[in-house]
Amino acid sequence: MTVIVGHDSAKTRKTLTAGGQTVAYYSIPAAQAAGLGDFSRLPAALKVVLENMLRFEDGKTVTVEDIKAFAEWGAQGGKNPREIAYRPARVLMQDFTGVPAVVDLAAMRDGIIGLGGNAQKINPLNPVDLVIDHSVMIDEFGTPRAFQANVDREYERNMERYTFLKWGQKAFDNFRVVPPGTGICHQVNLEYLAQTVWTDNDQTGAVVAYPDTLVGTDSHTTMVNGLAVLGWGVGGIEAEAAMLGQPVSMLIPEVVGFKLTGQMVEGTTATDLVLKVVQMLRKHGVVNKFVEFYGEGLDHLPLADRATIANMAPEYGATCGFFPIDDETLRYLRQTGREESRIALVEAYAKENGMWRGADYAPIYTSTLELDMGTIVPAISGPKRPQDYLPLTDAKASFAKEMEATFKRPMGKEVPVEGEGYTMSSGKVVIASITSCTNTSNPYVLIGAGLVARKARALGLTRKPWVKTSLAPGSQVVSEYLNAAGLQEDLDAIGFNLVGYGCTTCIGNSGPLQPEISKAIAEGDLVATSVLSGNRNFEGRISPDVRANYLASPPLVVAYAIAGDMNIDLTTEPLGTSKDGKLVYLKDIWPTNKEIADLVHQVVTREAFQKKYADVFKGDAKWQAVETTDSETYDWPPTSTYIQNPPYFRGMAKEPGVITNIEGARILALLGDMITTDHISPAGSFKDTTPAGKYLIERQVAPREFNSYGARRGNHEVMMRGTFANIRIKNEMLDGVEGGYTLGPDGKQTSIFEAAMAWQGLGVPQIVIGGIEYGAGSSRDWAAKGTALLGVKAVIAESFERIHRSNLVGMGVIPFEFTEGQNRKSLGLKGDEVITIEGLEGDLKPLSLVPCHIKYADGSVKTIQLKCRIDTEIEIEYVEHGGVLQYVLRDLASA
Structure with missing residues (x-):
């Protein structure tokens, strides 16, 4: 049960009857009538966030001033980057990112016992659905038996992980698993899990209706924006915090309006349309912004096409690509088998709370683009x-x-x-x-x-x-x-x-x-x-x-x-x-x-959806045969090469530390522009000659059984060895060499993992240097976890992709940006420099400028200013604690 709290000092809580039920809800028109500001022309996507403020207003994490800031956003032409605390209704996971999240929860149960707390305090407070969709590999193709052969191999490879997930399903409240062979998490979410308007009981037992919102551990969580459900991808680290009741710290975003006109012409598809949309929005620049689609073109755009466009929000760089509720939303809910009472509630709620896209829908946007769908070509x-x-x-x-x-x-x-x-x-x-x-x-x-x-x-x-x-x-x-x-x-x-x-x-x-x-x-x-x-x-x-x-x-x-x-x-x-x-x-x-x-x-047909989702959590005979225990804490198998107890909470003190200056750091990797989380995070297959492969060979795992990095995300030993090990990554410290290599303390070429361990052994902190949009791509928590475990204390780049910057902070790694147009090239960095970053001790403020001293190989020193990309006050606390999970664990242990 989600406990809905809040003071509601403006008395915005009202009731609504629809679909044979009477529900409470928090009214945006009532907030306006109470004098909190004019919210009438806010985009629907932003009204969803505003409703969240009304419902959780408590004078501490959410204040009346936070609510008024949304009216100021409209009055200032779609800009007011105020920090707010946002609480999504639920969390969606896929198994690659979900397994390490459940591993961390299991480790937190051990950790809280170590701090003298109660293991039962470690449970998701918000509903969590994990869909096993990332593990199947195409070993066999082009034959009628391909499906069964691939499923059989999937179970052979992943039985340790599936046993662990089944334990988690039993051990944790508010946690459900959709078994293998069912579908992709985003499609299961769109077709079944999502409700567009969510309902739950508050602490008095009353039913409260509010917008369906979520965060997901996969960046394409945005797909459900096509169904007017506000959701986006976060790292596993942020998702774990959200499911443990921590708000998502964010700035009130700018909202770019994308007007669609006309309709698709003969011979073109939604894919052709979305690839054009991606190009246009990338050029416009929408990183950290919401995109909302509007215009008469939506009258001719099926929801499936909207979901295709919403899905690729990470590719155009936006936080989300939102489509407001309209008649097509209701049609799709009906077609996919949702209850008629829910559909009636969605319509009534959207119209009552100003979230309905009717003929008169004309919100204020920060900026706009327009596309005539009749111009789309294959x-x-x-x-x-x-x-x-x-x-x-x-x-x-x-x-x-x-x-x-x-x-x-x-x-x-x-x-x-x-x-x-x-x-x-x-x-x-x-x-x-x-x-x-x-x-x-x-x-x-x-x-x-x-x-x-x-x-x-x-x-x-x-x-x-x-x-x-x-x-x-x-x-x-x-x-x-x-x-x-x-x-x-x-x-x-x-x-x-x-x-x-x-x-x-x-x-x-x-x-x-x-x-x-x-x-x-x-x-x-x-x-x-x-x-x-x-x-x-x-x-x-x-x-x-x-x-x-x-x-x-x-x-x-x-x-x-x-x-x-x-x-x-x-x-x-x-x-x-x-x-x-x-x-x-x-x-x-x-x-x-x-x-x-x-x-x-x-x-x-509606019947097809109802038939296939009638028993979605049951699974096939193979899933039902997976055996596990009923224990409160997980009995970590010492010989497992898939699931290992991570080191984050071992020997953790009851009190947090302080942020200190980074002195005498060495550069582990000198990287270029658009280094994606695919370059950083371990993904795909790997060979027996790699550090991860050698680790498994030492444990008698044959190369045929290596599986993929993604399948082994529950084992930090494998994952840290695969961090920065992409076969196409180019470390500019080395001339013409591709792959996860660098120079070790002895000046010789070695793997990044081996160099990192050598520097750690010498007690030397490490940093990574990057270019533009460092960390672009999927919300891969291991891109941050692996970076931290290698001993990297800071990443200095020209700019960061939103999710990865947040994940680095969540792991206690500090992101910095070059200023004054400087970069690795203008500074003549070769990788053999010694870096000291000061100004971090004492009263560090979000987004501070701090001095960085670069000592070159010839002994000369240059001092530059870096922008510290710890963006908010709560993020400073996360870094002081060593990461967001340590912050949550200490908080729960002391409660």
């Missing part, structure tokens, strides 16, 4: 970033330019594939995957992909033999309607058999390529390509064998599997030859919008 994005938008007409020419400018390799080199009748060359598509939450929640693009497969199959076309094809839907409902339409059979015929219900390729779980193909790519130093319907295509993410990765709609993924090469212009050149010898072009197999819409209307 497109892809790549080869390295989601914002690298390419009209499909330019794809072939762009790849040729990338070969010259980015990859610096000649075109045309061919390498025979051993035992096969074909060669590999740069540009060949070796992975074509319909995967990830972005698109697999959208029946329009999935039905579209099925129809492309059907038409191609009828003409005798199939995938090229070097293409690894896969279909990983976001929920079992997708299989239900693909089968109902007879389209799964057509997809199977082209090679897009069901491989599992999970993220797969989009998170690096693409599985191995055929060994002979991998060998040919390596021998020829070729630039192999992947085409996936995901949201991430960062370098090194999809497969170690693939350098160029392109995002595309599911129908285009099928088309590229048939073409098999990025060196083909799909808009003008044939994909192949039909069984009767005729050239087949993309237009010959592309379905009309009406064909797609008619089939969606026919097979995507």
Whole structure:
């Protein structure tokens, strides 16, 4: 139960009757009538945050002045960066980030006992749902048994983790687990968990209605913004704090209004639209801002398309991409099987509290953009970033330019594939995957992909033999309607058999390529390509064998599997030859919008959703057979290589420490611009020659059983060894070397892990230097946890992505920004400097400027000013305690 507290000094609590029930709610019009300010033209996304202030106003964490600040936001043209304490209704986790969060909770139970407290104080206070969706890998594909074979291997690899999660489900209150093989957390959230308007009992037993809000341990939590549910990704560290009752400290955000007009034209998809939106918003600059979509174009935009746009908020850099409640919201709630009483409440609540998008919806925005959806053309994005938008007409020419400018390799080199009748060359598509939450929640693009497969199959076309094809839907409902339409059979015929219900390729779980193909790519130093319907295509993410990765709609993924090469212009050149010898072009197999819409209307039904979600937490026979204990604390198996008790709370004192200056620090890594959390955090597979691989070999784990870094996130020993170990990361301390290497204390090249341990052994603090948007990408808590465990005390960069900056603070690592236009290049940093940062002791204020002394190898010293990116007062307390979890644990132990 969420305990709803607050003084409600302005008497904004009212009652509302809808759907046969009477509920209490906190009224924004009542706050305005009470003289707290004019809130009438706030964007709906910001009204959700304002309601949170009304409900939790207690004179301490939330004050009347915080509420008035929202009126000032409107009066000041959409700006008032006041610090507020925001409390989401619930927390969503996937298993990669969820396992370490539950590990930390289990460790906190041990820790609180060590401080003389009660273990039962460590429980989620807010509802937590964990969906196991990140573990399935594509070992087998292109056969009818692929799904079962991959599930079997998933259980073999992950039984230790699943046993632990089942223990957590029993041991902790307010914690539910959605078993493997069900779907992707964001799609399960959109189709089932989310309610748009949440209800709960307060401390008096009365039912209170309020906006459904959440934070999630995956950055694509934003997908549910399409259903008017305010949510965004946070690191596991922040999520743990939120589920333990700590408010999310944030600044009242700017809100960028994105006006959509017109409607989509023939031959275009929601993927084409979202890739354009990503490009536009990246250019506009929306980091740390809310984006809200409005305009008459929404009248023609199905909720599935809205969810596709909302999903990619991390790719355009925003905190969220919000769509207000309107008639389409209600239609989708009804279609996906929500109760009629809930739907009636959503409509009544939204209209009563000024959150309904009607014809007169015209809020104030900080800034605006506009896009006519009638101008959208088929497109892809790549080869390295989601914002690298390419009209499909330019794809072939762009790849040729990338070969010259980015990859610096000649075109045309061919390498025979051993035992096969074909060669590999740069540009060949070796992975074509319909995967990830972005698109697999959208029946329009999935039905579209099925129809492309059907038409191609009828003409005798199939995938090229070097293409690894896969279909990983976001929920079992997708299989239900693909089968109902007879389209799964057509997809199977082209090679897009069901491989599992999970993220797969989009998170690096693409599985191995055929060994002979991998060998040919390596021998020829070729630039192999992947085409996936995901949201991430960062370098090194999809497969170690693939350098160029392109995002595309599911129908285009099928088309590229048939073409098999990025060196083909799909808009003008044939994909192949039909069984009767005729050239087949993309237009010959592309379905009309009406064909797609008619089939969606026919097979995507309320009954399908109700059937597949009727017993969502039960799981299959394999899940039900997983055995665990009923103990209050976890009995850590000493030999486990998946789950280990982390060191954060060992020997922890009852009182916090103080922030001290950083003296005589050495540079562990000197990094460039757009270093993503994929570069920093361990992800994907790893070899037996890596520090993590060596650790497992020493414990008699065979390389075949290594699994992935993501699956081993519950073991800090593996994860710290994989931090900064991405095969494509470039440490500028080394000339032309790729991978997780640096210079150790002896001046010789070694792994970052081994160098960090050597510096720690000498008692020397370490820092990391970065460029622009350091920490871009997913909300990976291990990017911060691993950094801290390596002994890094500070990260100095030109700018930070929002989530990673917050996570560093949550682990006690201090982020600093260069000032006055300075950076690693202008300062001539080589990595052998000694760094001292002063001004941290005593009365440190948020966002202070502090002096930094750089001692160069020749003995000269330069002093610069750094901006300390501890942004708020509560964050200063987190760093004093050594991190947010230590802060919470001490607080609970003393209560």
